[in-house]
Amino acid sequence: MDRPSLRQLDLFAQMVAAGSLARCAIMLGVPAEAIARDMASLEMRLGYRLFDDLEGAARLTPAGRKTAQAMTQLTQDEADAPDDPASPPPTDPVVLPATLVRPTSTEPPRRTILLAAPAPVFGQLQEKLSAFEAANEDIAITLDLHVQSAEDAAAALRHGGADIAYFYALSAPDAFPSRYGWSEQLNLYVGAAHPLARADIVSRDDLAISPMIAMDRRNATRAIIADALERGRARLGPMVLESDDMFAVMSALRKGAGLFPAFGALARDLGRMAGISRLPLDMPLPPIEIRQALGPKAGETPAVEALAEFLFL
Secondary structure, eight states: OOGGGHHHHHHHHHHHHHOSHHHHHHHHTSOHHHHHHHHHHHHHHHTSOOEESTTTTOEEOHHHHHHHHHHHHHHHHHHHSOOOTTSOOOOOOOOOOGGGSOOOOSSOOOEEEEEEOOHHHHHHHHHHHHHHHHHOTTEEEEEEOOOOSHHHHHHHHHTSOOSEEEEEESSOOSSSOOEEEEEEOOEEEEETTSGGGGOSSBOHHHHHTSOEEESOTTOTHHHHHHHHHHHTTOOOOOEEEEOSOHHHHHHHHHTTOOBEEEOHHHHHHHHTSTTEEEOOBSSOOOOEEEEEEEOTTGGGOHHHHHHHHHTTO
């Protein structure tokens, strides 16, 4: 998963391990309201709900369970990785409940298909993935939520064991074959207090003198957004806020602090927020493509090809 959300993801893992919001707050020594806020911010960024009844039984949704299983794999991968002298000292690992790991049994092993994708893309595919698993009881789909870019996808397919990868791009990469899935429009969002919120048309010159709000600089989506802004010749003014806390971003927007670029589920949620609107640009920004690529041995595995095709239906 993209690195800036690791604090929120660690908190999500602590919530899963604790089993309730109240117990998690006691374990961590932080207010339950702060944990609930971080979980809501994370869900908004991912584009799907992680829990049903967070303040009660805190049951994982199907997508939340898949995300927790993916984090279990992430923890194992990092534990197996060689030590880096430049890395900070490791923190105590978060142990997720054993119910999140498929138990061993005497039944024939299920064929595992590893799907690598950005978490918001998984959010859009989750219903089809669940339907495919339900129709193919001998198939288990696992997730790698590290992938964002074409470079990430290539590495996951070549070295990470991924069978299918989805990734963000502005066009088809030259390094490996892929096919176009769909596009998500990149837009700029503004609060009602900002002077440009009342403009009928916003020019590139207007953007150049308008401060910018952005996700944390370590966020993996920052690069694709920056590339799209550059390709669209949209140069924004000085940075006033860099944060993955969506409540801080929305607060800054409503105060008229700057413009915020977003696409996908996050953009759709922002467009529904009171006091926040999409800027009417004189020329649209380039859309972000979501592309699909298959691993080198996909042709030898009918189930992988079948799932890849099913996701396009």
